[in-house]
Amino acid sequence: MNAQTASIAKPAGAQRAMRFVLPVLVFAAGLLAWELVVRIKDIPPYVLPAPSVIVLTLIKDWAVLSQSLATTLLTTLEGFAAASIGGIALALLFNQSKWVEYSLFPYAIVLQVTPVIAIAPLLLIYLEQQTAVVVCAFIVAFFPVLSNTTLGLNSVDRNLAGLFQLYGASKPQTLRFLKLPAALPYILGGLRIAGGLSLIGAVVAEIAAGTAGAGSGLAYRIAESGYRLNIPRMFAALLLLSLAGIVIYGVLALVSHLVLRRWHESALGKES
């Protein structure tokens, strides 16, 4: 985690530029090849749409697609917020009491290892649709937060813990000044994973809900367009989902970088 943050902050200018330029070049070359193949072979759009057609569809259907994007993003955000708060809170509870941890941790694992796509139809029966979708996103995303936070809280330096004991630190003091700061890099790592997973959870639930005939998220649009053989719109919706995932990851990585850089930043100020 630290090494990763450092490697974002440190690489030499040229190398850093190449890390952006090279993937973009590969992407452009891929698109060009795709476009050429479709045009030369004259492949119809309901088999494989050219990138230009996908972009045009995106623009043409923007009104529908943007609304679906907003729906999916909101679901993702709600699921992510619930997973973050729930995961951290449960980890803190586990840390305070071994008995609670022993009692509940196996169920957290059960929840994690059961494929969410299998749970989603049941949730859709018992819960209101919007709630069910958020709960799916939560189920998928909360375990990494829980396990990472637990790991962080448990990997406090033994001597530092002894030091706090020596100076008579209370439980809240130990939590605030020792355990939480020590766990912070782990928590942020968990949140980064949870961000992507809550999008996956939202999409899975939407697809499950979509086949039941309701919903308006991006995944539902994909399923719906599939039935109608509207392949360009499927690709356009997929593109938006992919972009949403990238943005979510980017934002969380940035937050993590900014928060942890404070250990580094004032250090840099000192060196100069």
Next chain:
Amino acid sequence: MSAAQTSSAVEASLTALAVSLRGVTKTYDNGVMALGPLDLAVRKGEFISLLGPSGCGKSTALRIIAALSAASSGTVRVARHEGPTQPGHGIGFVFQEPTLMPWTSVRENVRLPLKLGGVPKAEGRARADEALASVGLADFADAYPRELSGGMKMRVSLARALVTDPDILLMDEPFGALDEITRFRLNNDLLALWRSLGKTVIFVTHSVFESVYLSQRVVVMTARPGRIQADIRIETVEPRGEEFRTSAAYSDYCRRVSAALAPSYSGQSTL
């Protein structure tokens, strides 16, 4: 062993004791006996070293004195202080590693014991700066631990132990991981601090040379379970300095201490 006991009993009646251990043992949950029975008396203001092979329980003894670990049997008496200005009850502890919090500045690291003890922030910062100045790191208060060298980190750790103005300073092989030059320099600085502050120091080490150079008394321990093998008083002209390190008396003491330590290393032929 019994002679040492008698002499410490006499000392007890003459001067106040900072630390007194009687028949202290430590047995781990898995049944391994790590320590003792151990009898040890340390006078106020004394600088003693606990010297012994790895795993002989010298660190355990230190943790018992600091109440970080409970003795399985025996009595532990420590001249403790209660009071808002001395969190840690008058004990300062320096660990093997610097044990600093990487997420905060050197000053905040040193202020930690005061913060935990509820000392107001402004006063805490002033005292932290003072402690940092006493170890020669006044200019590094705003630096972060990762920017410091190993020796400087150890100084920060020492400053943190001193910030509460403890009467007793417990040091657990603090300089073991440092290079020799840094170690010598920190040895000298520690002696200077001890002379000017008049604290009781219990210093755990596995270096014969370091123990003889620093302490007034070297307590040699046996292999596990650790007991006292020899109690050797180091008498020389104070203040000590480089000339002591190169003197014949120093080598004589080192030879005597090494000889006392030898049985601890020769298998299980303990007392």
